[in-house]
Amino acid sequence: MVNTPDKVSPLADLAMPNRPAGRQPQVELSERLCDSLVQVQAWPGTMAKVHKAISDVTGTRPAKGHAAALKGPVCIMPAGPGRYLIEDETENLEIRLRAAIGAHLGAVTGLTHGRVVVAIRGEKAAWVLASGIAINFDPSAFPVGDVRLTHHHDIGVTIHRTAEDAFDLYVFTSFARGFWHWISTAAEEVGYSVG
Amino acid sequence: MRITCPWCGERDHQEFTYRGDAAAKRPAMSDESIEAHQAYVYDRENPDGAHRELWNHTGGCRKHLVVTRNTLTHQITLCEPIGPWAKRLKAAAK
Numbered sequence: 422m423v424n425t426p427d428k429v430s431p432l433a434d435l436a437m438p439n440r441p442a443g444r445q446p447q448v449e450l451s452e453r454l455c456d457s458l459v460q461v462q463a464w465p466g467t468m469a470k471v472h473k474a475i476s477d478v479t480g481t482r483p484a485k486g487h488a489a490a491l492k493g494p495v496c497i498m499p500a501g502p503g504r505y506l507i508e509d510e511t512e513n514l515e516i517r518l519r520a521a522i523g524a525h526l527g528a529v530t531g532l533t534h535g536r537v538v539v540a541i542r543g544e545k546a547a548w549v550l551a552s553g554i555a556i557n558f559d560p561s562a563f564p565v566g567d568v569r570l571t572h573h574h575d576i577g578v579t580i581h582r583t584a585e586d587a588f589d590l591y592v593f594t595s596f597a598r599g600f601w602h603w604i605s606t607a608a609e610e611v612g613y614s615v616g
Numbered sequence: 617m618r619i620t621c622p623w624c625g626e627r628d629h630q631e632f633t634y635r636g637d638a639a640a641k642r643p644a645m646s647d648e649s650i651e652a653h654q655a656y657v658y659d660r661e662n663p664d665g666a667h668r669e670l671w672n673h674t675g676g677c678r679k680h681l682v683v684t685r686n687t688l689t690h691q692i693t694l695c696e697p698i699g700p701w702a703k704r705l706k707a708a709a710k
């Protein structure tokens with residue numbers, strides 16, 4: 422994914438050690454800025470029309486239940502009843518969604534600069550997350566492709582399980598440094614590398 | 617204490633914000649009786665046993681629920697979705 426030059430990472434000046442000495446890294450941590458991240462909230466009676474608008478703009482519809490819908494670079498994550506978090510590589514996603522979803526259908530909020538994605542991958546990824554996030558990470562309760570909205574020490578985090586051993590964590594930009602500090606400290610016990 | 621959100625599933629209560637007694641009904645704004653507004657803001661039953669109360673899932677879907685909690689044991693017997701999304705929340709819980 423191409424990051425635009427005007428986006429500055431909140432983690433840019435952090436020292437990111439490759440891995441604690443003496444340990445074979447069992448997880449890899451990395452950071453990603455979204456090219457576009459937009460929240461769409463339908464009104465209680467407009468869900469069908471909002472789904473159609475999202476489909477017209479992105480080429481795919483929201484999936485059922487808690488699963489993310491993926492098509493090419495587009496990822497539509499459920500974020501509550503009638504609410505979706507949509508990521509795309511194009512810069513103008515917010516403008517296009519706003520044009521398709523007027524105020525009579527729902528609310529469109531640009532979050533591109535408000536979230537940072539911290540990704541964790543590796544055999545011990547769920548184990549590291551479970552040390553600070555109180556949800557069930559067993560694949561039977563949290564299947565691959567599903568999304569969970571939860572807290573990490575009172576700070577909201579949206580978790581997309583992209584593979585059995587890989588998670589994308591959408592955290593608030595202003596809390597990203599604190600989150601990185603936590604996850605890298607938690608990962609020290611199993612060893613980590615920075616991708 | 618764990619609360620089962622109809623949308624998000626069973627979660628630790630720290631993800632939720634307590635919003636008070638679900639039985640309290642606000643008087644109409646045209647009601648000029650000071651006593652009625654005073655009672656709405658301050659008077660609570662404080663029962664021992666089952667208590668219906670509002671909780672917001674601030675750390676999840678951000679929807680309000682009516683939770684029936686035993687004030688002596690903290691046992692939660694019911695989590696009901698309310699508001700305009702209640703029907704979809706009920707369907708999601710199945």
Ligand SMILES: [Zn+2]
Pocket residue numbers: 621622623624625673676677678679
């Ligand atoms: Zn919830």
